Amino acid sequence: MTQAREVRTTCPYCGVGCGVLAKVAADGAVTVRGDPLHPANFGRLCSKGSALAEIIDLDGRLLHPEIGGKRTNWDDALDLVASKFSQAIEKHGSDSVAFYVSGQLLTEDYYLANKLMKGFIGSANIDTNSRLCMSSSVAGHRRAFGSDTVPGTYEDLEKADLVVLVGSNLAWCHPVLYQRIVAAKDKRPGMKIVVIDPRRTMTADIAEMHLAIAPDGDVALFSGLLGYLAAKDRLNRDYIAAHTNGFDEALAAAPSLADVAAWTELSPETLSAFYALFAASEKTVTVYSQGVNQSVSGTDKVNAIINCHLATGRIGKPGAGPFSITGQPNAMGGREVGGLANMLAAHMDIENSEHRDRVQRFWASPAIAEKPGLKAVDLFRAVGDGRIKALWIMATNPVDSMPEADAVQAALAACPFVVVSDVLARTDTARHAHVRLPAAGWGEKDGTVTNSERRISRQRAFLPLPGEARPDWRIIADVARRMGFAEAFDHQHQAAVFAEHAALSDFENGGARDFDIGRYAGIDAEAYEAMQPFQWPARPEGRESIRFFDNGHFYTPDRKARFIAVRAHEKAAPNPAYPLTLNTGRIRDHWHTMTRTGKSPRLSQHIAEPFAEIHPLDAALHGIADADLVRLESPHGSVVVRALVTMRQRRGSVFAPMHWTDQFASNARIDTLAPAVVDPISGQPASKKIDIRMHKLAASAFGFAVMRERPETIDADYWAIAKCTSGWRVELAFTEARKDWVGFASSLLQMPEDADRLAYQDQSAGRFRLAAFDGPILKGALFIAPEPVAVSRAWAAEQLSATHENQPQRFRVVAGRAGADRPDPGATVCSCFSVGVNQITAAIASGCSTVEAIGQTLKAGTNCGSCRSEIKGIIDANRLQAAE
Template sequence: MNQALTASTVKTTCPYCGVGCGVLATPQRDGSVTIAGDPDHPANFGRLCSKGSALGETLSLDGRLLHPEIADRRVTWDEALDHVANGFMSAINTFGPQSVAIYGSGQLLTEDYYLANKLMKGFIGAANIDTNSRLCMASSVAGHKRAFGSDTVPGNYEDLEQADLIVLVGSNLGWCHPVLYQRIVAARAARPDMKVVLIDPRRTVSADIADLHLPVSPDGDSALFVGLLAHLDHAGVTDSDYISAYTNGFEAALLTAEDWSVERVAVATGLAPSAITRFYDLFARTRKVVTVYSQGVNQSAAGTDKVNAIINCHLATGRIGRPGMGPFSVTGQPNAMGGREAGGLANMLAAHMDFTPEAVDRVGRFWGSANVAQGPGLKAVDLFAAMARGEIKAVWIMATNPVDSLPEADAIRAALKACPLVVVSDMNRHTDTMDLAHIRFPAAGWGEKNGTVTNSERRISRQRPFLALPGEARPDWWIIREVAKRLGHGHAFGYESPAEIFAEHVALSAFENGGSRDFDLSALMDADYETLVPVQWPVRARPTARMFGDGKFFTPDGKARFLPIQPPPPFAPAPGTFILNTGRVRDHWHTMTRTGKAARLAAHLAEPFVEIHPADANLRGIHRASLVRLSNQHGTAMVRALITDRQQRGHLFVPMHWTDQFASNGRVDALVPGKTDPVSGQPALKMAQVHAEPVAVRLYGFLVAAAKPTLTTDYWALAPATAGWRAEIAMFEEPRDWPLFLGRTFRIDTPFQSIRDERSGRRAFVLIENGKLVAALYTAPDPVLVSRQWAAGLLAEPDLTASIVLAGRPGADRPDGGAVVCACMGVGINTIIQAVTRNGCTTVEAVGALTRAGTNCGSCRAEIRGIVDANRLVAAE
């Protein structure tokens, strides 16, 4: 565990999604850290989701990179820094500045981003710095800039509570932004007339509060909103005065939209005309509408057009910049917005400036550099494609894992293997990307870093350290500074603290601005960095909670722009293939380098899976909890079948989180083609064509172990348990020598006790030493029916006997809570069922009062409601 930097409570900000929740972190004497929501932070008012609540459980030093390395050899900082600087300089001198690149992350703080951008664009003189935010919000950025002349989110979180209609488009808010979801739930409880529409191919948990779910076909949302624009005009609810005074291009946009009747929209979206009409009428007659969109909109080859189709509808009705109305992009990462502000995207300069001659000159004068990049650099997918062609000779990857997160992930791995110099700055020694690094920098992590982040509502908050830097770990800004010095730019990188960097960032935002640019922090010029409270930008003399309420935009003529949008044709997959959608689950984050340490976050969904409709599963011979092989020309994955009617026929969903560190073959982005939006460069991560077929398995298995096992079976998925590890395995052939297999898997020479049921083919193996469970393995020809939570919980039990463990199920004196439903409170499905069937609980609230399930972040409430509904009849008998 990290050494505490302070024993007092520190106000900081959560490192997960773009909600930007305030966190109170209190180090304890035993080395642990108590985590609570900050009741004073305006993003969350004390709420935290399951991931945020478990932050204290992710702070161990297990797996941390604590020293610089070159080629697997520990070296000094000077040696590593010199090696990187020499490698970059050699590439620049031989092949030019376009031969080097930086690939960053929304996990970087704004100060880190600022220095990385300044070094690359300002002094190396190339704009080849991009970020994993390209995979997240680039289409929203492009749509904003086309419509508003700037990358500006108009509204704030209060609008979600003040709206009379919330439209969720491609956003599973209940799982991906749970705190915002709960703010809407609370607002709806206070105002029952508030309506919610969910537009998503899947019936996600967010449908729990939806009055209308529209299971739109992939990319059909473009047609849906183009048709809505036409309907709004026909219904007479467009605001002609607003359109005339504050916008341009309405006639051209409407001319395109007029061709999209409800019947044509129905064909493009796969929706019933009656459902489309219901949505259109609801939108038309409700003045206060907020349209919330996220990755389902952005991660598309037509993502920018989708964004502008949504914005068109709000501009046409004047529903923007006012309380309770507007288009609202919710970001996926804690500092995706801060990275955009600092110029972390390859097509942006700095402080929200574009690559215009005037801006290049302005930034050059401010930085004191005559070598500022003159134009955009390579965007993420293009950058790695250039690397594969041999054009990128040196790359520095910071706080991200592109071998798992980029499309055509196997090709990304091959490109990095071929790159002459790969530098990675990260917390963790073992990630799929770090394993390919020539030089490894140990970076500071959350709780150790000091800086700022900006959330989805443009609110800047402080991340403050409460833990000392472990080993030789250093902040990213410090590492960048040291490399910049060695490249000969020390005069421009003499910072001694993140406060100095932030002050320069503020000054650049105000430099020759005078209100002409949206990003302006001029009122923070004299702010005390250490005591900085959460604040929304722009921060001028008068605060601005909402943008564009005055009808003034950042286009040359000050008017917003309508865009004529032509929806793409309906996507028709090849015969025999499925449409694959990817995304997040409730309790995990990106590639699990942080959440993969928390046992309770793994308890809900502990292995990669594919959601498939029952009819499709039956047609393919895929059975419940069996293994499925997904494949196409780009790669393969092997995942567990989750058969559910939440999924449409012909569609599959697989989460993005699993990597080679946690599963044998769960990297789903290996299957996604590198197709990108032509405007934003954002890849279409939501849509791939794949084949799905059952996997012939001889034996399934489930194991628990006090020490991390060595897994070499045909299929495996590893997760932490409270006092050890748990894993799912599968084998195509039964081991010929079980003692040898057990010894290699558990690295133990001691013989196991075992039992076998000859009729069913089920077996169990157990090793207990001094009453403590060392390891247990259960196998069967079919998916193993052992209670996972019960078996994993035995690792923490004293005074066990082999007979208890071999039985594979708890006795009457050991209640089995079942698979975890509520990760925050650790409540399992059996406990909830008992609350309904034995204790008469008939509502989610009653279950919560009895068991505490669903009483924290609330993202499990939809699942609890389903359990309550399914067991009411049993309770009534």
């Protein structure tokens, strides 16, 4: 046995960038907890971070290089990648190849990929899945500030008197920041929260105001706010005169209150109340995320928000400023190294000849990209029409995450040469790869990430590399050397890559550029290992302010910020063939395309299948009841998901999460519905406003099953599979009832011929139940009914872990009912502590009347806190029932 140790590292999920302590016991078992010393989270972790130890197993891992689906060695795989890219460049030019990379990469990986493509291949055809989440913020920052600078810090959220959350479900997508705001509000009850979102999300439950804005009404809302501030004489005219340009043009574009009301579908009274609150709150932070960015007017939305902060001088000060919260752990690091197709490394501009010359001289490279490359949507179009001959995809899953996802899949299938480097052998993207390269995963790789407040932290390895997996930076360097660029890619350690990245940031800078971490240019492996989290800038000459723009100086040629005149786009006429608006997004316990979170039983308990939130009136109009299956259709594809009828949804709009893939559901790749339309400035796809129609999926039979082993195939018209503690659980539906349910059960549950079976069937009523046992162990159970099966999912899944020695115990499995000694916990509410709704209801009945009391009794809501709103809803519902 090895010696037990605890390693400081960083969470690989969202842009909050929480510190994690990973403890490796002497027997190799891993546990995680929040790092109390990390300034992003001070020991807190969300449900996903708390479950990190559950996703580091080797199940499904890609452990060896493959060519054509067959195992090979690294030399042959790397030689083939280098030769195919070199041949395409020689025959078709440098723009015939492309990289599509990811905010899941570490900065060192990102840096070398960008260096290879832009400085040595000589093309800017490298883009990132961060294009899908925050490129409109980048474009808005560059227009206003002259640089892609996030001005503030997380402390500003706690110091603000008003926090405006725009298009951000912070409670579910960035739970630790949400809890920091909740704690600040508890200390200062006068602090106000406003949530601007078409849906009433869990975040809105702490807000004084929820503005259920019409989709894409944000430009009108904030342009109208600018006009209101001017009309009420709440401008900081001294600041405007001294530090900005373009105010008069921006103000001239401001709409009237009546026009804002028409655009936003908010009443004039509601608008006036919000505007008055903003005007009266000197310390205001406006937090925005995907609801702003993922739009055809995303960049204009960002600038409309920034305009209001510039007009009031609420920027560069404690508790004040616009704040873009990123979705991925290293979206910011990717921005720093120029991972976007329209940027150069170290926040330099690809359109600027001086910047290109500077980067080329620093790299001593034979070529430098002279124009922006293809942004994500255009890049995959180029793959589809044959312009891209060789494509390398790193640590991302575009077949599920890109708009018009079926077209992306067809493009990859037709591409002459596709390389995928990833941790999993089977993803919807990896199946189209000619070469698959095994990459190191979280806990195995070592480098840095930058969070949303510009804080650089170390992600440290605490596990050995499994099989033949390698770090991404090393794979990239190995290919670069084989392409003839050995001298420029001779890094022996990730510290050397970081040191080069830091040196470039300071090269010929002298304060002219915002991004500068030159203090770390000479870092060696020992100092790199000991590196503590720090915020940039970290210039060689000394400590700077942790907030940008506190001196009123920006990064434009005249050092003044720019107001941008923005106008709301013309409203498109409703499409009678597709009359509903689909809004896509994340849920609390899953991440991106579930390549990690799908491994965790705990994270699959809260929401185990794809769903659509539908307003009750829309549901009634379409003949849809709660828990029905519903087909959503757009001109680009269709999906089948479970209906969740809720008043939290806006009338005329539908919400569906983007996580499910062909690995976890029969037909739920939600981005197949999204059109490939983009913001014309940022190139970011519009994923929040998709024209759809819907109808109930007629099913003759429904099913639910639990089994110890995952089936290879599931022969059902609808299915959704999720991990549970000792196996898998599956939801099923069939357009036509089967005559041979026993045969179906044998295939699904993978029962041997001599399995000990217990079954019940009422053919006239359409009901069938079967349980198969291997001695006292439940092999699997299937429940079929003409309506959604009324069996406790949590209880049924628990039976895979229980022993069933006698016949009464086995009959309970088939009956689908727990005994009196095993109360059903109900649907999971708190994933951190696996607390169900029935347990919470019982605690309420015994006298727990507050969220805090539930936490003291059951621990629910005491870790990440993202379930606190749901607990409060259960308490309120029980009070209502008691009153009746």
